[in-house]
Structure formats: structure tokens, C-alpha cells
Amino acid sequence: MKKLIAGNWKMNGSIASNAVLVQSLLEGTAASQCLVTVCVPAPYLAQVQALVAGSGIDLGAQDVSQHESGAYTGEVSCAMLRDFGVRYAIVGHSERRQYHGETDAVVAEKAQRALAAGITPIVCVGETLAEREAGRTEEVVKRQLAAVIHTNGHCISEIVVAYEPVWAIGTGKTASPEQAQQVHAVLRAQLRAASAQADRVHILYGGSMNAANAAQLLSQPDIDGGLVGGAALKAVDFLTIIAAAQ
Numbered sequence: 001m002k003k004l005i006a007g008n009w010k011m012n013g014s015i016a017s018n019a020v021l022v023q024s025l026l027e028g029t030a031a032s033q034c035l036v037t038v039c040v041p042a043p044y045l046a047q048v049q050a051l052v053a054g055s056g057i058d059l060g061a062q063d064v065s066q067h068e069s070g071a072y073t074g075e076v077s078c079a080m081l082r083d084f085g086v087r088y089a090i091v092g093h094s095e096r097r098q099y100h101g102e103t104d105a106v107v108a109e110k111a112q113r114a115l116a117a118g119i120t121p122i123v124c125v126g127e128t129l130a131e132r133e134a135g136r137t138e139e140v141v142k143r144q145l146a147a148v149i150h151t152n153g154h155c156i157s158e159i160v161v162a163y164e165p166v167w168a169i170g171t172g173k174t175a176s177p178e179q180a181q182q183v184h185a186v187l188r189a190q191l192r193a194a195s196a197q198a199d200r201v202h203i204l205y206g207g208s209m210n211a212a213n214a215a216q217l218l219s220q221p222d223i224d225g226g227l228v229g230g231a232a233l234k235a236v237d238f239l240t241i242i243a244a245a246q
């Protein structure tokens with residue numbers, strides 16, 4: 001399958017800097033053989049939609065409401081994302097779980113809502129450093145994914161999974177290719193037990209993926225792409241990761 005490289009801009013960017021970044025990405029991905037998406041802050045969806053129109057770069061969001069519409073101040077619905085041609089939405093990022101109290105159940109509902117709207121949820125799972133040190137990595141990621149499988153049933157083959165060890169996010173500490181592959185294999189087995197189509201699910205690695213370590217991570221058998229934070233804000237670095245994925 002083609003690898004998927006997703007940039008997660010987080011709360012970064014401006015109209016001026018987005019235009020420069022996306023222009024460089026358009027030039028650098030014109031002949032790209034892999035799937036590329038940028039998950040941008042909601043206020044910039046219209047801008048980036050226009051910039052990437054007709055290109056191979058897909059538009060993504062960083063979160064979506066689990067509710068359909070109504071009195072949910074500050075929230076953004078799937079239908080609104082669809083209005084801007086959004087193809088992917090990150091759900092359950094560890095920063096949402098940690099700072100916004102998102103539970104496994106809420107993350108599963110968000111994934112369900114996205115799937116129903118024709119948006120591919122990028123479901124993030126990952127253990128904290130304390131959980132890893134306590135030998136609980138497998139248990140934690142399986143619990144997080146199980147909630148999404150339970151709620152979404154046979155549609156599970158339509159999601160993207162991102163394994164993002166919390167201790168590796170924005171810290172410069174990357175999981176080794178072997179550490180990442182070990183967890184990816186666990187997630188793949190869990191998906192296979194839930195769906196005959198599990199092998200078409202992209203399982204991305206995220207957490208300090210950069211231009212220097214991407215090729216090795218992406219060469220692992222169950223690493224089907226990357227969810228890239230910091231390095232997605234620098235065109236040269238993001239393009240190097242995309243090149244490593246081909």
C-alpha cells in the first residue's frame with residue numbers, strides 16, 4: 001500500500017506562513033508517490049483548501065466534535081469540515097486526551113461521527129513514559145484501540161491508526177524502529193482479529209519523526225506512514241520525510 005504522511009501543524013501557522021509552507025510542499029510533492037495530508041488549525045481550512053485544490057495534497061483537521069450540530073460552543077462538526085473538503089481528521093491525539101479530558105469513549109464517538117460523514121479519522125493511541133516503564137504499553141494501546149473497534153464494528157478497516165508514544169511527542173526522543181514496530185504489530189493483530197480487511201489500515205508512527213530518522217522507521221513492515229508534528233512545519237524536513245516514504 002502507498003504510505004501516508006500526515007503533517008499535524010498543531011496550534012501553529014499564520015495566513016502568511018501557511019502560504020509559504022504550502023507553496024513549497026506543492027512544488028516538492030508534484031511527483032510524489034505517497035499519500036500526503038496536512039492537518040491544519042480550523043481557521044485556516046478555507047485558505048489551505050484553496051491552496052491545495054487540484055494537487056495531490058489532501059486537507060485534514062486536528063479534531064472534530066462527537067456531536068452532529070447544536071449548542072456546543074467552540075466545537076467544529078464533521079459537516080463543517082466536509083464543507084471545506086476535509087478528507088482526514090485526527091481524533092484522540094494525546095494532547096486532546098491530556099489537556100481536554102478526552103476519554104476512550106469520546107474518541108470512539110468522534111471516529112464514528114467522522115466515518116459517517118465520509119471523513120477518515122486518524123485515531124491516535126500511545127502510552128505515557130510511566131506506563132511504558134511499568135510494562136503497560138500493550139495494555140494501554142490495546143484498550144484505546146478496542147474502544148474504537150467496539151463502537152465502529154466492521155467499519156474499522158476505514159480508519160487510520162497513529163501510534164504516538166506520549167514520551168516521544170515533541171521531545172526529540174523517538175521510539176526506535178524496533179520499539180515502534182513491536183507496538184505496530186500488536187495493533188495490526190488487534191485489527192486483524194476485528195476485520196478481514198485489516199491489512200488495508202494505515203498504521204502511522206508519530207513522535208519526533210524527522211528527516212533523519214524517517215527512513216528507518218518507515219522501513220518497518222507494519223509502519224505505513226507517519227504523523228509528523230514539529231518537522232511538518234519546515235518544508236525541507238517534511239519533504240525529506242515524504243521522500244523517505246516512497
Ligand code: PGA
Binds near residue numbers: 169
Ligand atoms: P512531533 O509531534 O512530531 O512534534 O513529536 C507528533 C504529533 O504529536 O502528532
